Amino acid sequence: MLAGIATGGIYACMALAVVMIYQAIHHLNFAQGEMAMFSTFIAWQLLQWGFPYWLAFVLTIGISFVGGFIIERTVFKPIENAPVLSHIVVFIALFAIFNSLAGFIWDFTIKPFPSPFGNASLFGDGLIGAHQAGMIVMTFVVLVLLFAFFRYTRVGLAMRAAAANPESARLVGIRVGMMTGLGWGMASAIGAVAGILIAPVVFLEPNMMLSILLYGFAGAVLGGLTSPGGAVFGGFAVGVVENLAGTYIPVVGAELKLPIALFLIIAVLVFKPNGLFGRTIVQRV
Amino acid sequence: MLLSVRDLRASYGAFNVLHGLDFDIEQGSVTTLLGANGAGKTTTLRALCGMIKRSGTIEFDGKPINRVKTEDIVRLGIAHVPEGRGTFTTLSVEENLHLGAMTRPRGEVADDVDRVYALFPRLRERSGQQAGTLSGGEQQMLAIGRALMLKPRLMLLDEPSFGLAPLIVEELFGILDDIKTNMKVSMLLVEQNAALALDLADRAYLLETGTIAFSGSSAEIRDDEAIRNSYLGY
Numbered sequence: 001m002l003a004g005i006a007t008g009g010i011y012a013c014m015a016l017a018v019v020m021i022y023q024a025i026h027h028l029n030f031a032q033g034e035m036a037m038f039s040t041f042i043a044w045q046l047l048q049w050g051f052p053y054w055l056a057f058v059l060t061i062g063i064s065f066v067g068g069f070i071i072e073r074t075v076f077k078p079i080e081n082a083p084v085l086s087h088i089v090v091f092i093a094l095f096a097i098f099n100s101l102a103g104f105i106w107d108f109t110i111k112p113f114p115s116p117f118g119n120a121s122l123f124g125d126g127l128i129g130a131h132q133a134g135m136i137v138m139t140f141v142v143l144v145l146l147f148a149f150f151r152y153t154r155v156g157l158a159m160r161a162a163a164a165n166p167e168s169a170r171l172v173g174i175r176v177g178m179m180t181g182l183g184w185g186m187a188s189a190i191g192a193v194a195g196i197l198i199a200p201v202v203f204l205e206p207n208m209m210l211s212i213l214l215y216g217f218a219g220a221v222l223g224g225l226t227s228p229g230g231a232v233f234g235g236f237a238v239g240v241v242e243n244l245a246g247t248y249i250p251v252v253g254a255e256l257k258l259p260i261a262l263f264l265i266i267a268v269l270v271f272k273p274n275g276l277f278g279r280t281i282v283q284r285v
Numbered sequence: 286m287l288l289s290v291r292d293l294r295a296s297y298g299a300f301n302v303l304h305g306l307d308f309d310i311e312q313g314s315v316t317t318l319l320g321a322n323g324a325g326k327t328t329t330l331r332a333l334c335g336m337i338k339r340s341g342t343i344e345f346d347g348k349p350i351n352r353v354k355t356e357d358i359v360r361l362g363i364a365h366v367p368e369g370r371g372t373f374t375t376l377s378v379e380e381n382l383h384l385g386a387m388t389r390p391r392g393e394v395a396d397d398v399d400r401v402y403a404l405f406p407r408l409r410e411r412s413g414q415q416a417g418t419l420s421g422g423e424q425q426m427l428a429i430g431r432a433l434m435l436k437p438r439l440m441l442l443d444e445p446s447f448g449l450a451p452l453i454v455e456e457l458f459g460i461l462d463d464i465k466t467n468m469k470v471s472m473l474l475v476e477q478n479a480a481l482a483l484d485l486a487d488r489a490y491l492l493e494t495g496t497i498a499f500s501g502s503s504a505e506i507r508d509d510e511a512i513r514n515s516y517l518g519y
Contacts, residue, residue, distance in 0.1 A: 158384075164374065164375045165374070167371065168371035168372070170356055171355065171371060172384045172385055172388070174387055226375075
């Protein structure tokens, strides 16, 4: 259970990033995990060059934000009216590009990544270490910041409006393209936070995000794609379910853990398509 | 002249909808565009706001705005209440109003929200509610309230009576009259309901398949039985 919450923290981070992009563009970004992985490598490189941890942390987030913004403006702006399939193809292309690029620049050997919180065991006999606890706290900090940003700032409101009704948003003077770019930047930055927090647990290598993104998707879908808070909850829930099932259902074991995520996605989509906390959109005419 | 339009043309793809419209809107007046379905009324409003490709000259307050983007036309003080009301259905009523003042200084917004609530008390009752749950009439009020939040110099209204019960329509046009006389907002009103529109408007243009068939003061059109019979059907 505790171990589940700890891994759940990882998925919650990732689910949060997934939901952010979904809010901005209404597509699931398959390259999200690879973008996060790439950001983590940037952080690793900065640390190798001798930057202090938190400076590297902040720099990486800044770089990822700008990177996400630029990707949206250069790659996705030209195809904004293209069919969904075009977007998916581009997502897959980005996925492959980031994956190979990271392998090319930093090679595929597995690298350790430091934790700012240390590795001391807090309680639960080493099930939850200081790093896991720090990670969970960070996830909640990000969540609260995001919530405050979307609820109480003008730009946050403008971003929600641009996603909800782009044409009306233009009619009240919102620069919709800018908002989409911002959404990408933020999602990429959150992905960077997720990647940096996850790396000490799973170690750094170009494929580190593959399964985590799947769990992240599962968490996001479970919690509801329209709800950042739901996504975080979903992430934790997926972590707990995965661990409990892996431990207590003998058939499942370690090998069948991943299909649980996929099973969850399908089950939620069939029985509660909006997720647990997703908003059912009511529309009267 | 607040708005002066010459030879306005617009098309959807290869299909021309407007074939060169000339019209003017005087400061402080209400002008209405009348015409049957498909005459090009909505297209005219969309062309003014740069939501579709257009050609010709459009001058607002003496400055050409043909090449100005939709987002920036708003900043000049032109508020568009679009066809279908353009509600942000997933956001709250109050958030919808705040969005109308997106381009204005933050400090004045709270007072203006109050002013809109005074005009539409029913919106105040529903301020925290998701806007998509409002009735059609309330959503239309919200759309007009959102437009007023801009403190517009010109308001473009696309069929505010569409799909509403007669009583609600009457209430709505009463409020529009109030806005005209007390707030001195100029309006360009597109309507199917000609009788209603002529009561509110000072001047009317009659649109027929993308050209202006007739123009004159509201009284002139109201009193011209031939026009009424052949174009307006009442």
